[in-house]
Structures are given as C-alpha cells and as structure tokens.
Amino acid sequence: MKKVLFLTGDFTEDYETMVPFQMLQMVGYEVHAVCPDKKKGDTVKTAIHDFEGDQTYTEKPGHNFALNYSFDDVVAEDYDGLVIAGGRAPEYLRLNQRLLEITTHFFETNKPVAAICHGIQILTAANVVKGRKLTAYPAVGPEVTLAGGEFQDIPADGVFVDGNLVTSPAWPGHPGFIREFLKVMGATITL
Template sequence: MAKILLLAGDFVEDYEIMVPFQALQMVGHQVDAVCPDKAAGDTIKTAIHDFEGDQTYTEKPGHNFTLNADFSTVQASQYDALVIPGGRAPEYLRLNPEVLSLIQAFQQQNKPIAAICHGAQLLTAAKVVQGKAISAYPACAPEVEAAGGRYQNIEMDQAHTDGNLVTAPAWPAHPAWLAQLLKLL
C-alpha cells in the first residue's frame, strides 16, 4: 500500500479530484487530500469541465469535496507519490511558495508526480519540467515550453510518463494516467 498526497484547491476539476481519490483508494492506497489554508474536514468547491464543441471547455458548478488531511502538516518524505488534478486551482496555487516547495521536494526525492490538465501549471511554476516531456491541457503548452519542457500533444484519452512525471491532457485520460502512475508505484 502506498501513501499518496493529492494537492488541490477551490475549483479543482471535479472528475480530476474525485476519480483519482476514489480509484487509488479502491486499489488499496491511502490518499490524503489537502489544500493550503484548509484542514481535514473542510471542503473545497469543484468545477465540472466538459468538451461540448466550443473553442475551449465549458465550466459548471461541481460538488463540494471534503479534505481528509491538513496541508500545514504534510511533508514529501511522508508520501510515496503526489497527484495534482487540474481545473482552476493550479492557477492560483502556483502563487503559494509552500506549494512549490512541496512539489520540488517530491521531485528532488524522485517520487512519482502525476499531474493532469492544468496541473502542469504547478509543475512549470515549481520549475520541475526542464528537459522533460510532459502533457497538459493544450492551452498550457506555451507554459510547458517556456519552462523548458517538451510539450507532448497527445490524444485526450492518453497519458505520458517521463521518469517520475506522469502527465495527461484531461480527465478522459484517467484510465491511462492512473495506470501509468500505478506502474511507477
């Protein structure tokens, strides 16, 4: 059984937090879901992003997700892997130096980091993509390349692994993304 940290915030993408949180527990892993400035028992709001034929995804209110651990007490050394869902949360979480330090600690310890969709914004802000081939939501491609990464333009239901980084463009990739994370674990 692995101990996995799931890092999220308000308006995280609904499927991208709910599915890995439940699926990783289903296969026997412990998953601690945290958010800066919130504690176990607090909730975060999610957003549902969908692909409905528009030029970009649509967004609708999602569910309230209950956190089960305290961000203020977590350390990378306590965990075997890090999961970073997308949505709008990464956009503002990347402004938090403690979040960036935590991601850097996972990278320095060469532990698996699985980021999906806009989760790549946290990887780029933490400066852990230099020389790495990673996927993300296509709108994040310029950020990946500006941070020295090689953007992987793959199908929405595919994932890519480069070393300890497992990345995917969006929630349709959950089967491939989670399978590649489980392989690293």
C-alpha cells in the same frame, strides 16, 4: 501501505479530483487530499469541465469535495507519490511557496508524480519540467515550453510517461493516467 499526497483546491476539475482520489484509495493507498490554507474536514468547490464543441471547455458547478488531511500537517518525506488535480485551482495554488517546495521535493527525490490538465501549471511554477517531456491541457502547452519542458500534443484521452512523471491532458485520459501512475508507484494488478 503506500501514502499519496493529493493536491487540489477550489474550482478544481470535479472528475480530476473525485476519480483519481477514489481510484487510488480503491487499490489500497492512503491518500491525503489537501489544499493550502484549509484543514481536514474543510471542503473545496469543484467545477465540471466538458468538451461540447466550443473553442475551449465549458464549466459548470460541481460538488463540494471534503479534504481528509490538513495542508499544514504535510511532511513531504512521508509520501511515496504525488498527484495534482487540474481545473482552475492550479492557477492560484502555484502562488503558494510551500506547495511549490513540496512539489520540488518529489522531483529531487525521484518519487512518482502524476499531474493532469492545468495541474501542470504547478509543475512549471515549481521549475521542475526543464528537460522533461510531458503533456497538459493544450492551453498550458506554452507554459511547459517556456519552463524548458518538451510539450507533447496528444489527444485528451491520452497519457504521457517520462520516467517517474505521468501526465495527461484532461479527465478523458483517466484510465491510462491512473494505470501508468500505478506502474511508476510499483503496483501490479493481476486479473
């Protein structure tokens, strides 16, 4: 059974945590949802972001999401892929040096990585986007460019794949985001 490390944190986007976590479990992966300084059984608060015609997304309280693994027990070499949720969590998660080292491992070993929305802030902080093509929530685009990546400005329901890296601007892109991550993980789904 393949193992996926799932990075999330307080005020992560609700759909960007709940939906990929459950979808990856649905196809049979062992998914470890973790947050620095939290243990298995602890929760993170989520936030629901919506697009309602304002100049940016709106934010409402979401759910409490229970972590199923302890961050301190993570051994990056044990995982086949990495998924990074978006929302506001990445702005503080990217300050954790161990989290950045774990993220870097997946790029150094060319393992599949999927990041959505503001989750790309962890990738820019880990200094792994130089020379890569990727997308993110548009407000993160300047960070991608400053970190040496080539920002792809695509619709919110889109997905962009560059080798082992799968990115999407926001939760409306989940169908393509998960489909393309499963492909880079080597999964095939037959109907």
